[in-house]
Amino acid sequence: MKEHTTVKSAPNAGFLERLSDTAGGMLVGFIAFCLSFYVLFTNEGRAVQTAASLDEGLSVVVSIGNIQRLDPQHEGKLVHITGVLQTSAPLFDPNYGVTLQCVKLKRQVEMYQWVEYEESKEYEEGGEKKTETRYSYNTEWKTEVVSSRHFDREIAHRNPSAMAVESFTAVASDVQVGSYYLSKGLIEKIDSFSQLSLTNMGNPQAFVIKEGNYFYHSNNPKNPEVGDLRISFWYAGASMGNSLGTVDTVSVIARQRGVELAPYKTKSGDQLELLYLGSHTSEEIFHAEHQSNSMKTWMLRGSGWFMMFVGIGLMMKIFHTLVDWFPIVRDLVNLGLKLFALCLSSSLSLLTIAAGWFFYRPLLALLLSAVAIGIIFLARSRVPSKKHQ
Structure with a gap:
């Protein structure tokens, strides 16, 4: 430092x-x-x-046991279902050859950069107001570009102005629980990400080095230089047919609208569209929402x-x-x-x-x-x- x-x-x-x-x-x-x-x-x-x-939702919700068959008598009603996630096709990152059957696949890019820290204290001396500022510089992995233009000493601590590779998140177009399709609002609630293990993968490109669970754009990942990149992959909502060996279960409370689960508008004016990871009863979900x-x-x-x-x-x-x-x-x-x-x-x-x-x-x-x-x-x-x- x-x-x-x-x-x-x-x-x-x-x-x-x-x-x-x-x-x-x-x-x-x-x-x-x-x-x-x-x-x-x-x-x-x-x-x-x-x-x-x-309270209104809890009084009218209907728990559906068989989610593999749509029941027309529940059309327009607030329903509660529990089941495993299903997606129609795996998500794929062509640049690094990563593929996984899940709801969301996120490529997270970090760049090794200079970061400036400052600590200031004010005091009076000789009839003047003085400000003493201590600047310190450290190199860290950051997901956003740190602008060095306003550093107190930019010349020795200059960062690149952009990343050569951008972060992005791929989202499955069709997500099912049994015979029901989830609305976009429910899919957005699947946001608990876990890092994907890259143990069984090799180097995707000649200039990319795999070290642990990261792909590095660096000559020496153990001794990186400013401007080097490291890429990790994260997933949310592991669905059936994935290579992880586990599948995520979700509990959903929403309105049955044909084959889709959509928002339910209450008499009070709010819209109910709830999704929790794991197996939960309707009482447990509404209690958590009250909290x-x-x-x-x-x-x-x-x-x-x-x-x-x-x-x-x-x-x-x-x-x-x-x-x-x-x-x-x-x-x-x-x-x-x-x-x-x-x-x-x-x-x-x-x-x-x-x-x-x-x-x-x-x-x-x-x-x-x-x-x-x-x-x-x-x-x-x-x-x-x-x-x-």
Whole structure:
């Protein structure tokens, strides 16, 4: 690893310059503050709608035991099937002679390149603001081209501008489970890739060297140079007739539409088109979907609250700028502003979530509103009252 350090100096920003920067931050904060309401409010409606759709799906789904024969009485209904994957033809990479009976075959190309890392720290010295940056360079295998144009020292760490071989993914056109064909949406859900072993394969071309489970475009794979390539192959959805000795089983919940399994539209408005690797009952699949919906809901709640907290902090930063000449006062104001942003963002987030639940569960909405107002009163009670003489 190579490294070097640079130090850049700049005069301390004046009051008007800092005030101008604060004004720009206030605008960004205002946008984040407004956007947080949209994220929090719409997230609650989405969560309720998804939960209702899953409950509806579980109440009407029909589990089909014999998937080798289509039953006309299930036409248009939400069905649950479990079976092994089948594809009509193997997928093939003509450049490297790799072929496999599967749903997806991915060629992953990596190039040996320079990668720049930097660590910066700021400090004041002699009335100037200085930035010390330490740059380090290492060679690594990367799937994307790393541009060296903006490296601090490009001359000794120059990367090629493009790869001679591109990555790609081949997808089977027809995928079946028993007598049923999977829709494109269901095929897209088969995305659990495993690396293909190249043990029984030789060198596909004279200038390509096989080492382990990789094909190398290199004079010496054990000591590669910048610009060398290595290619690996990955597959998803091993189907019947493959050379691996194993076949993937999937469980699908979708609407029977002729010979195809297609999306099922619920009364709540969502579309159900579910696929899980392995053998699962319909109850297990819907339980997993409920858990996924709950996790997504809490992640968006946390994101909305954080956006609101940051937005309020940026909008209030002008008060910190006005007193940043006085260290003790500045620290106290900074702490007070953070506590204010924490209390206000928590209260407004709960109120927004309560508003989203008002049409679905009014009692829960009122409870959340009471907690939000309680946070404000609790914060005010901590503020000491002035003594009147």
